[in-house]
Amino acid sequence: MNFKISFAIQSTFNMSNSNHNLNDLAHIRQLMERSTKFVSLSGLSGVFAGTYALLGAFGVWFFINVVGITRCIGEDGVAMKLFGLKFQEFCFVDALLVLFLSLSTSFWLSYRKAKKSGDSIWNSLTKRVFINMMVPLTTGGIFCLLLIYHGQSIFIAPATLIFYGLALVNVSKYTYNDIFQLGIIEILIGLLAMFFLANGLLFWTIGFGLMHIIYGIGMYFKYERKQA
Amino acid sequence: MKIDIDNLNKAFENRIRLGIMSVLMVNDKVDFNTMKELLNLTDGNLASHITGLEKQGYIAINKQFVGKKPNTTFEATLDGKTAFKAHLDALEKLIKG
Numbered sequence: 001m002n003f004k005i006s007f008a009i010q011s012t013f014n015m016s017n018s019n020h021n022l023n024d025l026a027h028i029r030q031l032m033e034r035s036t037k038f039v040s041l042s043g044l045s046g047v048f049a050g051t052y053a054l055l056g057a058f059g060v061w062f063f064i065n066v067v068g069i070t071r072c073i074g075e076d077g078v079a080m081k082l083f084g085l086k087f088q089e090f091c092f093v094d095a096l097l098v099l100f101l102s103l104s105t106s107f108w109l110s111y112r113k114a115k116k117s118g119d120s121i122w123n124s125l126t127k128r129v130f131i132n133m134m135v136p137l138t139t140g141g142i143f144c145l146l147l148i149y150h151g152q153s154i155f156i157a158p159a160t161l162i163f164y165g166l167a168l169v170n171v172s173k174y175t176y177n178d179i180f181q182l183g184i185i186e187i188l189i190g191l192l193a194m195f196f197l198a199n200g201l202l203f204w205t206i207g208f209g210l211m212h213i214i215y216g217i218g219m220y221f222k223y224e225r226k227q228a
Numbered sequence: 229m230k231i232d233i234d235n236l237n238k239a240f241e242n243r244i245r246l247g248i249m250s251v252l253m254v255n256d257k258v259d260f261n262t263m264k265e266l267l268n269l270t271d272g273n274l275a276s277h278i279t280g281l282e283k284q285g286y287i288a289i290n291k292q293f294v295g296k297k298p299n300t301t302f303e304a305t306l307d308g309k310t311a312f313k314a315h316l317d318a319l320e321k322l323i324k325g
Contacts, residue, residue, distance in 0.1 A: 021323050024246060028316070031250040035258070035266050124262050 038129045038175040040114035040121065043224055045106030046216020049098075052105075053208035056098035057201060060091055064201075088153060095160075098208070113224075129174045136167035157200030161190030161207045176223065182215045236322070237315040239284050244269065244277045249312045252287060252304035260300040278302065286311060 033039070063072045063079065072078050072087040079090040114121045140163025144156050168183030186207050193203035240246050247267045251258055258266075264274050281287045286308030290301045304312070 021319050024243075025316075025319060025323070027243065028246060028250040031247050031266065032254045035251045035262075036254045118268070120265050123265065124259060 034119070035125065036174065038125055039223070040110045040117070040119055040126075041175055041179075041219075042106070042109040042113050043216045043218070043220030043222070045102075045109045046212045046219060048105040048109075048216075049102035050209050050212030050214075050216060052098045052101045053212060054205065054210075056094050057205040057209060059094050060201060061205075063087065063090070088148075091153075092148070095156075125174065129171055132174065133167050133171045136163055136170055139163060140167070154197055154200065155194070157204040158190045158194035158197075161186050161193055161204065164208075165190055176219065178215060178219050178222070182211060185211055236318045237311055239281065239286065240312060240315045242277065244273070245281055248274075248277060248281060248302070249286065249304065249308065252302060253309060253312060257290075257301045257303050260302075263302065281308070284308075284311075 063069075067078050069087075072090075077087055079085050079087045083090055083093075085093060111121045140160060143163065144159050147153060147155050147159060165183045165186030165188075168179050168186060170183075172180035172183060189203050189207040189211070193200055193207075196203070240249060244267060248263065251263060251266055260271075260274070263269075264271065267274065278287065278289065282289055286305060287302050288305050290303070292299055292301075
């Protein structure tokens with residue numbers, strides 16, 4: 001092996017040898033990236049998560065604006081009649097459902113993409129991604145529960161956006177750079193929502209709905225379409 | 229055209245060893261199974277190349293127990309990192325001509 005390379009270099013440094021070195025470099029780059037970057041994330045996850053968020057937000061919006069907030073609240077409110085839940089509880093369950101559906105869809109899509117490219121879904125890298133994502137997210141989740149506990153549910157929309165943004169920024173070093181941008185955007189939207197407190201639902205819809213769909217589509221075309 | 233062949237390190241000419249070093253350059257510690265999967269190797273195949281690199285002093289092997297399971301992790305030594313960088317520089321020079 002060594003002899004072959006030395007010989008080729010000494011003689012004419014021919015094409016095939018140059019190709020061999022180029023291949024080596026490509027191989028190195030690919031391994032470095034594959035071992036440090038979680039690339040099984042699918043852009044479609046974003047599109048699905050965004051859609052769930054839009055539907056969830058629409059549900060809440062529908063009750064507030066179409067049914068009317070006064071008819072929703074209270075022991076004999078619409079939410080109570082339909083689901084047996086207080087309106088606030090309905091919003092909470094609705095948000096949890098969005099979160100659960102988003103996470104399970106993105107796990108499923110990542111699993112599929114990883115299987116297709118022959119990567120394992122549960123390795124030291126995905127463990128690191130998971131932990132780095134979960135620390136800010138769980139903190140945010142508990143923080144929101146405490147907000148409810150103290151009767152400050154108006155701060156939930158900004159808080160979820162900000163903590164989610166921080167989670168994305170934190171995890172972005174292990175995955176596509178787009179996730180960093182998305183994280184920053186979510187944080188900014190969260191801060192805006194904190195300023196315009198009355199429009200929490202609108203900012204929540206933009207942050208979790210619209211932004212996910214935009215970035216999801218963008219990432220899908222950037223990383224998946226050209227490989228397919 | 230004078231090319232610095234001496235800088236092309238023999239230890240890294242093998243594809244698998246090149247791969248092992250690449251992974252260890254960007255990860256502090258990598259365990260046996262992760263490495264095996266990344267490089268698509270069998271146990272024996274990986275072990276033999278790991279031993280080779282360890283003999284050169286380019287990587288360090290840590291064996292410990294996680295619960296009852298033995299867990300082997302690898303990391304690149306300072307020597308290994310320096311040598312690999314020199315190898316990459318040499319490769320780059322060769323390609324640029």
